[in-house]
Amino acid sequence: MTGTETPVAGRLIRPADAGYEDARRVWNGAIDRRPALIVRCRERADAEWALRHARRHGLPVAIRGGGHNVAGSAVCDGGVVIDFTEMRGVEVDPVRLVARVQPGALWGDCDRATQPCGLVVPGGIVTHTGVAGLTLGGGIGWAMRRHGLTSDSLLSVDVVLADASRVRASRDSEPDLFWAVQGGGGNFGVVTSFEFRLRPLGPEVLAGPILHRADRAAEVLRFYRDFIAGAPDELAVYANLRAAPALDWVPEELRGARVVMLIPCYAGDVEAGERVLRPLRRFGPPAADLVERKQWTAHQGMFDAGVPHGWGYYWKSHYLPPLTDACVDVLAEWAFQATSPASYTLLFHLGGEVARRPEATSAFSGRGAAHAVNINAAWTEGGPGHPDVAWVRAQWDALVPHATGGLYVNFLGNEDETLVRAAYGSSYGRLAEVKARYDPENVFRANQNIVPAVR
Ligand SMILES: Cc1cc2nc3c(=O)[nH]c(=O)nc-3n(C[C@H](O)[C@H](O)[C@H](O)COP(=O)(O)OP(=O)(O)OC[C@H]3O[C@@H](n4cnc5c(N)ncnc54)[C@H](O)[C@@H]3O)c2cc1C
Secondary structure: OOOOOOOOOOEEEOOOOOOHHHHOOOOOOOOOOOOOEEEEOOOHHHHHHHHHHHHHOOOOEEEEOOOOOOOOOOOOOOOEEEEOOOOOOEEEEOOOOEEEEOOOOEHHHHHHHHHHHOEEOOOOOOOOOEHHHHHHHOOOOOOHHHHOOOHHHEEEEEEEOOOOOEEEEEOOOOHHHHHHHOOOOOOOOEEEEEEEEOEEOOOEEEEOOEEEEHHHHHHHHHHHHHHHOOOOOOEEEEEEEEEOOOOOOOOHHHOOOEEEEEEEEEOOOHHHHHHHHHHHHHOOOOOEEOOEEEEHHHHHOOOHHHOOOOOEEEEEEEEEOOOOHHHHHHHHHHHHHOOOOOOEEEEEEOOOHHHHOOHHHOOOOOOOOOEEEEEEEEEOOOOOOOOHHHHHHHHHHHHHHHOOOOOOHHHOOOOOHHHHHHHHHHHHHHHHHHHHHHOOOOOOOOOOOOOOOOO
16 A cells, blocks of 8 residues: 555544544443554445455454444454444335345434335334444344344345455345344354345334333332233333433423333324323323324434433343342332432333244344343443442342343443353354354454354
8 A cells, every 4th residue: 555545445544543533432431442443434345355454464353333332342452443434325125125224324324214115124222323233133122022123124134254255144045144143243244234124114103201200110110010911012111210311301390300211112003002002101190191192213212312422331231021029129129229310220121023933033032031121320421430330230130030041132241251141042052153154263253252163
């Protein structure tokens, strides 16, 4: 390379370059890593060049989709980052019901492209999260009980393998690789394109939070458990235990108060949703009922401002079976002991179509769980460390006897190998075999790593 020549269509960003400090930052402000080179890709060939360059120089490789992983695995110290920040295109074919999504797209990009046709790729619950990492870990969100995991909607992926060769994996071509990328994360190669089956949804849904004060938490969570036991697939109800944030949609008198938010989203006929949600909205009565007909895209953006880029975050999670009284008591006792008003404990509501598909369908482990609970410390100053980290660990420990023993891989921070294996669950053995076939030297290890099986 000489003078102004560059080997890629995108940009090479090195420590001395303008923009390096911004480019190395990820969503979690507690992560502080300094890559040797960030390759801001414009096209697939850039990713291939980056990979070959890293291998030639024996450098570690990290892959950046939306940059949201709490563990900060999108960046690595001293290595090469294959950065897809500028590849955010989403192409929709409403006749074939197919979307082709570039690896840097965020969920907001995807919904903006699909919703004008009343379609979605069932994704996550925050619009600024990346499609790539979320899909490769499985993908849970408001519409999963009706339409399955995000990865259940995958039709194919284009992958650059460790030797920089290209393959397309689908049910019919490279089926083991296709199985593995649906839950096995970025362990197998660099995905340069995702092809999804589109599902009908919206554009209007019935959704929004119902707030109860924390002194009634145990009673509310028991009602929640009984109510969702009979929920139709169209309905997901999440529970968020926290100090009510000072956001526009929170009534002024409740801002800062400790609350249980039950958040239903009825992803089906709105009139039917009104009937189904009636008992949930009557119970209590609540301190505030903010359920309304709204655009799917508006509901998807509801949590965005509560989890901005640059704050410090620390997460731990479990899968839970249906809540027992004992588990409810632990949640009610611990969830409100956080000291930061931005920290929270969030229960996702699984089941429905997620649970109906056989475990062996994909590498995702956890279809049998009723909930994923994510205990999140968040502090506005960024930087590592906060007293709520100890709160997260203590609540996580207290929930161990009530949990399934598994956990969602995409909610894992920088944990030891025991928890990584627990996240892949019964899929780990087959994943290690597929890893040995496609990445025997473990080039892709800046992730929740699967160690290649010894042949
Ligand atoms: C605010 C917030 C909300 C969230 N909400 C949800 C939710 O509702 N549902 C849910 O399921 N998860 C959710 N998550 C977790 C989310 O799934 C993970 O953080 C996921 O890793 C984000 O994907 P990303 O592309 O932004 O991540 P990145 O940090 O860019 O990447 C994470 C890892 O994914 C792999 N990867 C990324 N791109 C590629 C690629 N092109 N090819 C190969 N490997 C790749 C790499 O191993 C990389 O280290 C949320 C996270 C945050 C921070």
